[in-house]
Amino acid sequence: MSSTMTHRDDIEDVLNRYAHAYDDRDAEGVGATFAEDGELSLRISGGDLVGPWSGRAAVVEMMAATLATQEDQRRHLASTFTLDACDGESARARSYLTLVAVAGGELRVLTTGRYVDELVHGEHGWLIRRRHIELDLPY
Template sequence: MPEAPMTARAEIENTLGRAAWGYDENDVDLIAAQFTETATMTMQIGRDGDTIGPFDGREAIHKLHADSLAAQTDQRRHNISNLVIVKETADSASTTSNLTLLSVEGGAIRVLSSGWYRDELVKQGDTWLIASRHIYLDLPY
């Protein structure tokens, strides 16, 4: 039986995981490094919420995360699950994944929000990077 071709799933998962880990560990450089130089990011909170952004370019995305982290007093944990690779070519991929956002503070843990990511990734050299990200949150936090 012929072997199935390898996909880039593990590499894509690592890119998405590093972006989440960077936020959780207050490492905005790690977050930004997961995006292309020309990446765009938007966000929507609630079905009727307005679109926030776009944040255009790695530098703007870096600033957004730095400002958000500077305003926090809690420890965030971004849990990404149910990753689906909707489309994949040799150098691009479209994904959706669920997000559960937890907060740890004062000896307690609570769910801040749930939602999802829609990401467009591109392969640059040997590295998969996020070219476009839309974040949807069910509730504000």
């Protein structure tokens, strides 16, 4: 079996842990999915690059500030996961995002987009080295 398939489940798992931590409003949990030198950036509707936030501490700080402003219950639904490359030490992956929220008894689709991830494997397993989020619409 190729190293890509050997590591696929573990890589997909760390990306899913990111989503669960975000939706649970756990900034430290989000940070735990990033390498110490991890980086997060995003772009909305082809606009200017936002970020990057460089280093796990900067990602956690940004996440904590963002989560403090959200009053709805978010669900980050990642799908169509593709592992583009993996050599056992680093990997590149892509997936789609559908972001939904529940507030006041109503469900809304906030936006869709794409995650583009670079990951590294170390003594603590797979971690996100770089995550770039391309959102299709502002919300």
